[in-house]
Amino acid sequence: MTRPASESPHRSGAPENPRRSGLARLAGALNELTIVVGLVAISLYLAVTTPSFLTTANLLSILLASALIGIVAVGETFVIVTGGIDLSVGSVVAFSGVMAGLAMQAHLPVPVAILIGLGIGALSGGFIAFAVTVLEMSPFIVSLAVLAMARGLAFIVTNGNTVFSFPDSFDNIGGGNLGAFPVAALIAAAVFLIAGLVLAKTVFGAEIYAVGGNREAARLAGIPVGRTLALVYVISGALAGLGGIVLAGRLDSAQPIAAVGLELNAIAAVVIGGASLFGGKGSILGTLMGVLIIGLINNGLTLKNVQPFWVQFIQGAVIFGAVLIDSLNQKRRRS
Amino acid sequence: MTHLLEMRGISKSFPGVKALSNVGITLDRGEVLGIVGENGAGKSTLMKILAGVFTADAGALFLDGERFAPMRPGDSLDAGIIVIHQELSLVPDRSVAENIFLGHLPRNRFGAVRRAALDRAASRLLARVGLAVQPRTVVRTLGIAQQQLVEIARALSRAARVIVMDEPTATLTAAEKTSLFATIAGLRGEGVGLVFISHHLDEVFALADRVTVLRDGTVVATRPTADWSEAALIQAMVNRPLDAMFPPRQAAPGDILLSVENLSSGARFEDVSFSVRAGEVVGLGGLIGAGRTEVLKTIYGALPASAGRVRIAGTTAHPRTPRQAIAAGLALVPEDRKAEGLVLPFPVRSNVALSTLSSLSWLRMVLSPSRIDRVANDAVRDLRIRTPGIRQLVRSLSGGNQQKVVLARAMSTGPRVFLLDEPTRGIDVGAKVEVYRLINALAEGGAAVLVVSSDMIELLGLCDRILVMRAGRLAGAVARAEFSQERVMALAALG
Structure with a gap:
């Protein structure tokens, strides 16, 4: 018969305080449907204002450019x-x-080279997984360290030079077409499909949500929290490895300076897609829409000849907006 | 004459439940009003309306006869209404003085804190509440009672007119209580009005001038303290005789299912040995902090054991993780259901299925939504979980129904040993009775049940045997034949 104060049973069900800011209410209204509306709105705007937008070549180039971000964003999800x-x-x-x-x-x-690329990615993810689960370090700091270490290693192994001229069979992965579609986009589509099924339909997927929703409750409920956490980082690393193969194939060259800042695009896509940085919430379908929105924005900025410096700024602003919405939603739920 | 505070005709609904219905209270200067009632009676909701955390659906508040409509906590604070919650809201690593003036520290022209002025002002307030510590003392080093007094000093720093104390004595020793009560008597002399909420009726009798009883969101009665007897108060609170709450125990103990041998876990507790038989309900009593929760969690593999062992009948397992414990036939209902028992943003069905995902799947990999639905629907029906449906988020259920979801999840793995940590904390009296019946049914079905509870009446009513812990050790055991509150308290506090 203790502690009623902490047990007010209807905390979250409380009607909204009339003084709550309009911003928070707006954020509450942003759900999966609004992402679709946003996607359609950006497309319509670009279609009306830019004649070159609705051409097959341009649309396919959006798909191709989105493939890399998409593959990486799936792991990030x-x-x-x-x-x-x-x-x-x-x-x-x-x-x-x-x-x-x-x-x-x-x-x-070539198959061995592909396995090496995937393996390097999985190993990097495995390193983060070890630090996060066994050493109980913060994923933010560990992955920031790996960001610097992996980039450094890329320069070390190449001596800072670009590696180029690969067999056609390899280049086709990133740059080739199968029928009308870029192979890279088809690979990305397969990744999205499989990951979508895993996250939504399997025990592993349910465990991922539970660990993110309440790690301690998940642990006490008998969910293998360490194994689940370790696997997601390995998956994220392996998909980044796949992304590296796709990118190298598309450019017929591999540069140690490639994909700088890609993590921002990927995280932005995941968050725009409705995932919460607080964990427990998100979907592969949402990420797909987030990736397409990022792809459309990047494409639109190019078509409209916006200065490259502005492109970075705008991407940053989009991320800020997405995280702001997440944060406001979180606040709304807590109050 | 106008009252210092009047809350008139207050009603408040949350989705699915009417928390308060036409509640009225008054408070005069220098008066202590006691408010008592079962958990879920609406005490906290009423005080949150006063504090500006919630706004009332209907009714009005008057301060010194003037209409007062707090829209947010700041409004109430500015009006001199200070609510001291049971969970203290101090910053443990800052000084006493800084905590007292948190949010309105005295500053000089450049915005820097004026240390000397701060310490002087803090000293004056500490003297008023009778707390003999230095203003620069770090709060973390103080005892709970001293921290309570710091909270009261903080209230006074804001020129408090009304101070609400929500269960201030829950964790205090007798000496600490005496000094807190002296402080309260002093405040009353200064014309402050106090609202005192407590489950400890003896304290209410000692302090309050008048007592209001809330039940199911309505005021049952408000009378001068002298007009209440303890029995009348309890009768008014629960509206039923106490012994009717507990189902009759027909203990038929079978084989030993759980045996704990010389178990220790670092500095948490040491050398704890006992066993629980099939069909037995064993209580684990003692003061908060005696190590009861830690014992349960160590048995369950959620905390590491540093010595000793746990035997579970029929297995050779010595669980080192909750996962292994579940596989060995154990189930834990944790103390803090929101932080440890539930994934709050998930629906009922996902929470019920959390421990049995693999067995509710094809090839132990692909979830079977229909099997999960069936299990969840069965749980909702069997445990009478009141929810609009299995897809309702557990976050929006009442405490009692949330607890039933945790129990359903614990039962889902077919355990033979149940470890229940404060299974009825913060749930209403109706749900409590249902939980008691459920525990009884589990035992009659051949399970061994170990219950930790801080509610003495609950332990005495529910258990066949009570083990009492004190300061990390088992202080003794009391069999049902010799059950009495005094006996258990003596073991818990004196040994």
Whole structure:
């Protein structure tokens, strides 16, 4: 018969305080439907104002450009739903790419080179997983360290040089077409489909949500929290490795400086897609829409000849807006 | 004459429940009003309306006869209404003085804190509340009672007219209580009005001038303290005789299912040995902080054992993780259901299925929504969880129904040993009775049940045997035949 104060049973069900800011109410209204509306609105705007937008070539180029962000954003979605974050993905893309490239320069067969690229990504993720689960370090700091380490290693192994001229069979992965569609976009589509099913339909997916929703409750309920956390970072790393292969193939070269800042695009896509940086919330479908919105914005900025410096600023502002909405939603739920 | 404070015709509804219905209270200068009632009676909601945390759906507040409509906590604070919650809101690593003036520290022209002025002002307030510590003392080093007094000093720093104390004595020793009561008597002399909320009726009798009883969101009665007897107060609070709350125990103990041998866990507790038989309900009593929760969590593998072992009948397992414990036939209902028992943003069905995801799947991998729905629907029906449906978010359920969801999840793995930590904390009396019946049914079904509770009446009513812990050790055991509050308290406090 103690502590009634902390047990007011209807805290969250309380009607909204009339003085609550309009901003918070607006944020509450932003859900999956509004993402779709945003997507359609941006498309309509670009279609009406830019004649070159609605051409097959341009639309396919959006898909191609979105493929890389998309593949990486899928892994980031897994991580963010557990309440973690992986800042290392951009650097891991570069490191995996150059390692795959070096393997082919050493005349290793293309499948082996691909496995090396994926393996490097998975290893990087495994390193973060070890630090987060066994050493109980903060994923933010660990992945920030790996961001710098992987980038450094990419420069070290290449001596700062670009690795180039790969077999056609490798370049097709990133740059080729299958029928009308870019192979890279088809790979991304497959990744989205599989990941969507895993997150929504499997025990592993349910465990990811539970760990992100309340880690302690999940642990006491018998969910293997450490294993779940470790797996999401390995998956994120491996998908960054896949991203490195796709990018290297598209450019027919692997640069140690590639994909700088890609993590921001990926995180932005995940958050725009409705995931919460506080964990427990998010979906692959949402991330897909987030990726397309980022792709459309980037494409629109190019078509409208916006200065490249502004592009960065605008991308940052979009991320800020997405995180602001998440934060306001969180506040609304708590009060 | 106008009252210092009047709350008139206050009503407040939350989705699905009427928390307060036409509640009225008055408070005069220098008066202490006691408010008592079961959990869920509406005491906290009423005080949150006074504090500006909630706004009332109907009714009005008057301060010194003037209409007062707090829209947010700042409005109430500015009006001199200070609510001291049971969970203290101090910043543990800052000084006493800084905590007292938190939010309105005296500053000089450059915005820097005027240390000397701060300490002088803090000293004066500390003297008023009778707390003999230095203003620069770090709050973390103080005892709970001293921290309570710092909270009261903070209230006084804001020129308090009304001070609400929500269960201020829940964790105090007798000596600490005496000094707190002396402070309260002093404040009353200064014309401050106090609202005193407590489950400890003896304290209410000692302090309050008048007592209001709330039940199910309505005022049952308000009378001068002298007109109440303890029995009348309890009768008014629960509206039923106490012994009717507990189902009859027909203990038929079977084999030993859980045996704990010389178990220790670092500095948390040491050398704890006992066993629980099938069909037995064993209580684990003692003061808060005696190590009861830690014992349960160590048995469950959620805290590391530093010595000793746990045996579970039929297995050789020594669980080191909750996952292994569940596999060995244990189930834990944790003390803090919101932080440890539930994933609040998830629906009822996901929470019920949380421990059995693999078995509710095809090939133990792909979730079977229909099986999860069936299990969740069964739980809602069997435990009478009041929810609009299994897709309702647990966040929006009442405390009692949330607790039933946790119980359903614990039962879902088919355990033979139940570890229940404060299973009825913060739930209303009706839900309590249902939980008691459920515990009884589990035992009659052949399970071994170990219950930690700070509610003495609950332990005495529910258990076949009570083990009492004191300062990290088992102080003794009391069998049902010799049950009495005095006996258990003596073991808990004196050994």
